[in-house]
Amino acid sequence: MTPAQSPGGTPAVAAVAVTKTYANGVRAVRGVDLAVSAGEIRAVVGENGAGKSTLMKLFYGLEQPGSGEIAIGGDTAVLHGPGDAIARGVGMVHQNLMLVPSFTIAQNVVLGVEPGRRGRVDLKAAVEETARLAEESGLQVDPKARVDQVSVGMRQRTEILKALHRGARVLILDEPTAVLTPQETEDLFASVRRLRETGMTVLFISHKLREVREISDRVSVMRAGALVGTVDTAEATDRSLASMMMGREVTLEVVKAQARPSGAVLRVRDLGYRPSDAGVPLDGVGFDVAAGEIVGLAGVEGNGQTELAEILAGLRRPTAGVVRVGGTDLAGAGVAGHRRAGIGYVPEDRLHNGAALDESIADNLVVDRHDRPPLSRRGRLRLAAVRAHAERLVADYAIRTPDTAVPVGALSGGNMQKVVVARELSARPRLLVASQLTRGVDIGSMRFMYERVIAARDDGAAVFLVSADLSELLTLADRLLVIKEGRLVGRFDSTRGLTEKKVGLFMLGVERHDRGHIGSGLDEVTTT
């Protein structure tokens, strides 16, 4: 679409034939023309690496275009840094919130533009200013609370208020709902609509098509750095948007047969955990996962799901309770012991511990089995076998790469995750623990992961799926557990008819099941 087609005269922000090539040769944005009129909520969607984040960074002055122009309020703007963008009324809320944890909300809101004279900050004025902004925008915060003691949702509202305090007329929200519960998302959307009433222009980055359709006036779709098109939201469907994003027809539905669970593979009883670091403690966690079923774990991030998954993988040691896989009591076993018992683990952050980025795909695929035949004999690594193993998995899991010697760090997110999933599933685990299976993964790979996990289930694997994405859990899981503050607070033995909203109420602690319901049907397991 050309800027001329945007309704309502001068666009609030516009990009004209903008191209950005990064130093490593990736052309992230190519020839994009985009114009957003004042008072519009514009969603920008696209696969990972489609260039939407880079385009936003260009608007916010974090990156400078290689060619083309950025215009703000109708004037061509050369943005040397975020300072220039802020001066022109552009504010941005990043995906990873950037606040000072030990400051109060009011202090964070005024940071950099503090009220007061001669270098002294007038804290009272800061609190009043914050309260006023919150009142006007409907973004509820407690100005005097410390940031590290409030919820993620309130932190995000603080970020938006910070932008408002600096006089933003254009607000860029980069995947704002990724960290929110459904209820918090609704509140955010209400505030965003209210801001629109005051003439605010909002750029909303997301890959959740349902939310995009709910909040935005128009949707711009990017693919491979280029703008594919802009459509009115009222005329868009999930399917049409997904097809634009992918450049071909895609089906989002996943075919899943009824689960046929047999005996329990994973038994967790009275699990307790006292972290030695900054982790979340767990208390009295008990559940089963049977062979041939997928059990999902829902919860607001940071409520103990990371700790629980890492305990099941052997990376953390529980301080109380029993974990059993098949007949094996895993007390005192290390990671290798857990893997020997038949546990596969897709970690939540593949960059942190799911891969060695500088090492080859082939080496990354054998970390759990390099010390056994056929890959090695008596301490000798058989390079031919390692390469053959990699070639096979690259073919089986459609990992896109010219060679198995390519370092994993050179791959895109979805492709890298395929390497992790290929390694874990090819070990044919009895229990697969998968955390954030499709985080940062494109739609094509996402579908692929779903199919593979369902196939593993149908082959008799027990699957424990931890995710921050409720639609993913409701799509895949046969049963669902909800965790809050290190305790199980909800258990749904069927996901049929279950809504995200209903689960959200449990995640927030508005509703909870009683202990009897959560623990029902669990047989006695004693330490041997």
Add this chain to the structure above:
Amino acid sequence: MSVGTLVETEDRREYRATRRRGLAIDVGMAVATIMIALLVGFVVILATGHNPVEAYSAMLTGPLERSTRVGRWLEDATTLTLLGLSVAIPFRARQISLGAESQLYAGALAAGVVAIVVPMPPVVAVIVPVVAAMGAGAATGLVPGVMKARLGANEIVATLMLNAIAVRVFDYLVNGTLREPGSTAVHSASIQHDAALPSLREWFGVPLGRANIGLLLMLLTVVALWLLMTRTTIGYRIRMVGANQDFAEYGGIAVPRVIEWSFVIGGAVAGLAGAHLVLGGYGRLEPGLVGSLAFEGIVVALLARNNPLVVVVAGFFYSYLRVGGDIMEQQTDVGTEIVVVIQAVIVLLVTAQALPDLFKRRLVRTRVTR
């Protein structure tokens, strides 16, 4: 074009070509780094009012002028390469071990004591002290290894402190118990004749100074360590722990044990270097026989980016500069300090790695925009 990173869209031939080009750039950059360093040295000599052409011709051609100088070069390169290797292994596991000095002294001490005190038949008289030296070096490496892996101590502090202890113990013994009775200078008795590493002179028939079959031992060690790193499970583990320790742990690798092994292997190689100094060079124990060698070994490892096969090249190059610098000092009025300048410039350029990366990026950009 589909969504993805640049490399994903290449086919195999294209990728291999890119890789070959990358290798060629690396080699070219290494040469360029050396040239720049020599140029800086040249300017410094000029600025201090000496004749740089004369100094450089002495330094760069001197070591090859006589066979004894070649021998000196080979002998020095042997020790230096072994030390570079001993550091490269823990470095590959991302352990900043600075313990080569203590391991070297321990190896020298063990080789010396065995070779002086224990009477042995020929051949065995060489093998036993060498093995003892490697064992002593490995044991000295194990101490900071265990401290780091099991107790969480900082390996830099642990190895440096152990160095201080090892040097004092060595000096104390050579000044006391091991001191040759009746001699005025401080040194031990000489090693038994059969314990000396056979000189290369006996093989080539030309005088090669103190160069000895330690050179062959060193080359064997290079190949062995290269095989270890690329073709064994312990080498794989060392590489993975170095690449991403969290990943190694996640994969079920016993990280502390791997760290210990990296220290032990490095220590054994440093111990071998100690044996080479005593059995091949000095023929007895002297205080300070290690000099600054241990730290130059670190430079060699850095220069070679911890790749055993490249360490040899770096070791030979570096010791060539050292020997050439000595000759330059003898023949001209330019001191060996200039060699230190050249070395420092190289280290700066290599550790910054600014040059090669900049060049590669430029190359990629021109290819993309074309």
